[in-house]
Amino acid sequence: MFAYTIRRVISGILLLVVMSVVTFYLFYASSSTPERFACGPKCTPTQLDTTKRALGYDEPTIVQWGKFAKGFVAGREFPDDEKLRKAAPEQVVECPRGCLGYSYGYSKPVNTLIKDKLPISVSLAISAFVIWIAGGVLLGITAALFKGRLIDKAIVGLSLLAFAFPTFFIGLLLLKFVAIRWGIVELPKYSDFTDNPFLWVSGLILPAITLALVYMAGYIRMTRAFVLETMSEDYIRTARAKGLTRRVVIGKHTLRAVLTPLVTLSGLDLAGLLGGAIITETVFNFNGVGKLSFTAVQRYDLPLIVGIVLLLASFVIVANIVVDLLYAVIDPRVRLG
Amino acid sequence: MTAPEQAGATAGTMEFGRPAAQDDPYLVVENLTVQFPTHDGIVQAVTDLSYTVRSGQTLGIVGESGSGKSVSSMAVLGLHNPQSTRLSGSIRVGGTEVIGADQQTLRSLRGNDAAMIFQDPLTALHPFYAVGKQIAEAARMHNDISKAEARRRAIDMLDRVGIPQASSRVDDYPHQFSGGMRQRAMIAMALVNNPQLLIADEPTTALDVTVQAQILDLLQDLQQEYGSAIVMITHDLGVIAEVADDVLVMYGGRAVETGPTKAILTLPEMPYTWGLLSSVPDITGATDVRLIPIPGTPPSLLNPPTGCSFHPRCPHVDKVPGELCRTTLPELTQATHPGHRKRCHLVNPDEIYLKEVLPEAAPDLIDEETGELIPELQVQLEEIQQETHDHPTKAPGRSAPRGGDHVRADPEKP
Numbered sequence: 061m062f063a064y065t066i067r068r069v070i071s072g073i074l075l076l077v078v079m080s081v082v083t084f085y086l087f088y089a090s091s092s093t094p095e096r097f098a099c100g101p102k103c104t105p106t107q108l109d110t111t112k113r114a115l116g117y118d119e120p121t122i123v124q125w126g127k128f129a130k131g132f133v134a135g136r137e138f139p140d141d142e143k144l145r146k147a148a149p150e151q152v153v154e155c156p157r158g159c160l161g162y163s164y165g166y167s168k169p170v171n172t173l174i175k176d177k178l179p180i181s182v183s184l185a186i187s188a189f190v191i192w193i194a195g196g197v198l199l200g201i202t203a204a205l206f207k208g209r210l211i212d213k214a215i216v217g218l219s220l221l222a223f224a225f226p227t228f229f230i231g232l233l234l235l236k237f238v239a240i241r242w243g244i245v246e247l248p249k250y251s252d253f254t255d256n257p258f259l260w261v262s263g264l265i266l267p268a269i270t271l272a273l274v275y276m277a278g279y280i281r282m283t284r285a286f287v288l289e290t291m292s293e294d295y296i297r298t299a300r301a302k303g304l305t306r307r308v309v310i311g312k313h314t315l316r317a318v319l320t321p322l323v324t325l326s327g328l329d330l331a332g333l334l335g336g337a338i339i340t341e342t343v344f345n346f347n348g349v350g351k352l353s354f355t356a357v358q359r360y361d362l363p364l365i366v367g368i369v370l371l372l373a374s375f376v377i378v379a380n381i382v383v384d385l386l387y388a389v390i391d392p393r394v395r396l397g
Numbered sequence: 398m399t400a401p402e403q404a405g406a407t408a409g410t411m412e413f414g415r416p417a418a419q420d421d422p423y424l425v426v427e428n429l430t431v432q433f434p435t436h437d438g439i440v441q442a443v444t445d446l447s448y449t450v451r452s453g454q455t456l457g458i459v460g461e462s463g464s465g466k467s468v469s470s471m472a473v474l475g476l477h478n479p480q481s482t483r484l485s486g487s488i489r490v491g492g493t494e495v496i497g498a499d500q501q502t503l504r505s506l507r508g509n510d511a512a513m514i515f516q517d518p519l520t521a522l523h524p525f526y527a528v529g530k531q532i533a534e535a536a537r538m539h540n541d542i543s544k545a546e547a548r549r550r551a552i553d554m555l556d557r558v559g560i561p562q563a564s565s566r567v568d569d570y571p572h573q574f575s576g577g578m579r580q581r582a583m584i585a586m587a588l589v590n591n592p593q594l595l596i597a598d599e600p601t602t603a604l605d606v607t608v609q610a611q612i613l614d615l616l617q618d619l620q621q622e623y624g625s626a627i628v629m630i631t632h633d634l635g636v637i638a639e640v641a642d643d644v645l646v647m648y649g650g651r652a653v654e655t656g657p658t659k660a661i662l663t664l665p666e667m668p669y670t671w672g673l674l675s676s677v678p679d680i681t682g683a684t685d686v687r688l689i690p691i692p693g694t695p696p697s698l699l700n701p702p703t704g705c706s707f708h709p710r711c712p713h714v715d716k717v718p719g720e721l722c723r724t725t726l727p728e729l730t731q732a733t734h735p736g737h738r739k740r741c742h743l744v745n746p747d748e749i750y751l752k753e754v755l756p757e758a759a760p761d762l763i764d765e766e767t768g769e770l771i772p773e774l775q776v777q778l779e780e781i782q783q784e785t786h787d788h789p790t791k792a793p794g795r796s797a798p799r800g801g802d803h804v805r806a807d808p809e810k811p
Binding site for chain 1: 474476499503504505506507508509511513515517520521522523524525526527534535538539570572583586
């Protein structure tokens, strides 16, 4: 298992290297001039050229990537151009090892930006995850157990409704009624968990529910289907033929089998969300990684784009490894290697 | 009603060393009807089925897929979903009525008094739990014992069904077992609470032939040890010939022929049974003999054929006068020999079987020169006639009919 994990981590790192190269090339594959966004609309050609050099956009793509890679391994200084550094030594920014680049749009190192925004997105993702897993699995099992009856139809119907409504609509609805008109919860606002866990929770409730609803709808339907499918398995009939109580047959034998696909799906879904939920963050004005990535793309901020792409990719890669390792724990038939 | 008197006249069970107290059948199925209402109509899976099995005896239920074999035996353990199943009639396991019983009663019955072995041991064992754990679970469910004691019993059972190094294999998962070992584990699980009734639903179908024989031997050994009643569901007449004391042939959800194994296999009286026998290869017979399949497909249980449900596929319909086969469902009536019953309009089934069916299906049983049956078969036929008319005490071997009428179906009953 150890050797397997090491192998998976190494191949994950290789994948990240490839992805960074691809991101650089894809960025330049678009026809626009990225330096124009940094320089502004009234830029003279001379200013534009200076900006281009200052941003390092004048060099061949592979050289730019090389500098990025070197910066990540050994650290680097900004701006790249030595003449510019000498001209204004007070503006030089030191970027230590692990450097993902320097965002000229925000005038901050990418690492700092991500470090600031990540807790917001992670909090949002994890709280939503808890809600959707708890709600989705419980309601899904309930629906399956009452298959065909009113309660099943109600759960399935409501989940379809939640699935159909767009996130921004549900978000605005909750914001407008639950928070503003009825004042049931305070206006959602992110506060740091270490400062005040209570505020952290209360500020997160609405955005987390908004984000969770659409996932929950999907998980209700999947759990229901998994449970029904498992209940028709031969080994469930065997369990009943042994004289086990319904509670044991469902709570133990059925759920044990349903666990496997749920772990896989939820692990990957959580990983996708950790990197930010653009719509939910926008509706509730949470400045997380989602909004950050949106602005990065809008402003053609190459270092920021690369940084976020690699962050998201590493989340997914790590989640994949974790899910595969968990799989081997859950399912005795799975052998890693 | 004549059947009970005949049963009394021919009951030879006591002479085989069983105490008289066990004379009451352990499993009694009476007029069992199982229906599944669906959107397209009512599926009549089992209709008016009656049979009994005594402790220490094996009843073989034969039939094609969809003939109601499995459905009827699932009903014995009350495993059908009450919401989607209509059950009527009576099933008594050791005196306890199953139909209409509450879940509590059913649970204490299942796995304890009556256990079941399923066809495919790979899918019938939970893939995520160790084999021993699944056996121990059954033991703990019905006995107030510690985990350690349950585990000890699981190891003991695994050992008894012939799993080598049971004390270490007990922690293996089903996928680490071979097919035959999985079925042994399944049997260990079924027998851990020493059930009085064992229902084996095609226990050897998913196994290769050599393992099949081992499993059947194992079941027989365990039956002798525990004295349980066994219901063996199969479509394999070879299995029937080997283990069953009595046979129940099912077709389209009904019993079409019942009786002692030897009588049914030697002198069947129902064309469907003839078809089953003709489609079995005989490895000792001539290699150029073609197997004779039963034409057509099993009947729809949604819209069963009128009259005899076998008539659309029956090659002997013409031998019955008029439209009787198409219009009237034959009763399950006394065949030529006591204890042997058949659901067929043919008046001279023995003659047709010996003159027409047998020569075609098994020409090596007919003497080429004389056109008569070979002497061995003659002897066998006479034996059956003797046994069923006289006392069955002379019956040699396992496959001999041990009692008269403990497989009986009583269509006359309300």
